[in-house]
Amino acid sequence: MAAREILNFAFGSNLTPARLQARLPHARLLGTAWLPGYTLGFRHRGQDGSAKCSIEPDNSGDACVHGVLYALTEQEVSMLDSIEGAGYVRQCVDVIRQCGTQTTAHCYLTQQFHNDLLPFSWYLEHVLRGVQYHQFPASYQQLLSRQPCILDLDYHRAQRELSIYQ
Template sequence: MSFTYFAYGSNMLPARLNARCSTARVIGTAHAHSFGLEFSKPSKDGSGKATLIKSEFQEVVTPGVLFEIERSELRNLDRAEGAGYGYDRDDSFRVTCTSTGATLTATTYFASATEPELEPFDWYLALVLAGSHHHALYEDHLRRLQAINHVVDGDHSRKGRIEALEALSQHGYDDHHSLLRDPTA
């Protein structure tokens, strides 16, 4: 038995999610209507992580990726996402499938609390950008992500940084800073 997961942040990159849930396989892309994306979820490391933020405007859309994951790995995903400790899991989140236009119900995570002044670390934002590139999400979404202020993480021994750089490398990104630069600039 499996469940459908809507990833909109760092888990969009398959190597990142597969390190957490080995059975995860891509179904396709989708988008969440009336939800924006912020990096305002407080992390233990002091940076901001991605979260969806409800908008009153239907035209606000955040794209993401749908994965099918074996139900036996839900606890792994909860642990990786900090369910109950910073993120809340929603098992009935409605998204629209990009290829068919069908509305689907998926599992996703929302920040329990937000701090709008937070900024993501460079490597974390690079994961989100790499996942967006990998799945060919909207160009305007990529431009918005590249415009996000971020903090260069000076702690090169940080476990999260090391794991992120490994996932990026598996997808051919050996210079994560290249993802942060606008190629049209």
């Protein structure tokens, strides 16, 4: 009997298949989607103390977060829960697939927002590579490319994080 697949909506550093599959080798990329009524930010405190992607409700008419859908097994979802850490909670959201159909997927929502943090440059590079890889709208790419970031003083961590693209 095949394992039940669970849809995951990735919107941050897991956008590129290289990044998520380095963590979960059997994750299947299903395509792009967007989450209406939310805005992407960098207001989640990561386990390393830097800013990570967060999404929050936004009632403005054109607000949406672009992302991708992955098919995961229950075991992979448990592994991703551990990777994402305690600051996120996995919840179901309704996303719109590229073909226009609506589907429900899990995603990780921040529980506490921080305005005083910046992402590390390597983390922002994961996100930027993802939006470029999936050819998200130019305006979305430009908005994210203007995100300020800081240098990670742990040179080896930064190198290790970006080594998946070599």
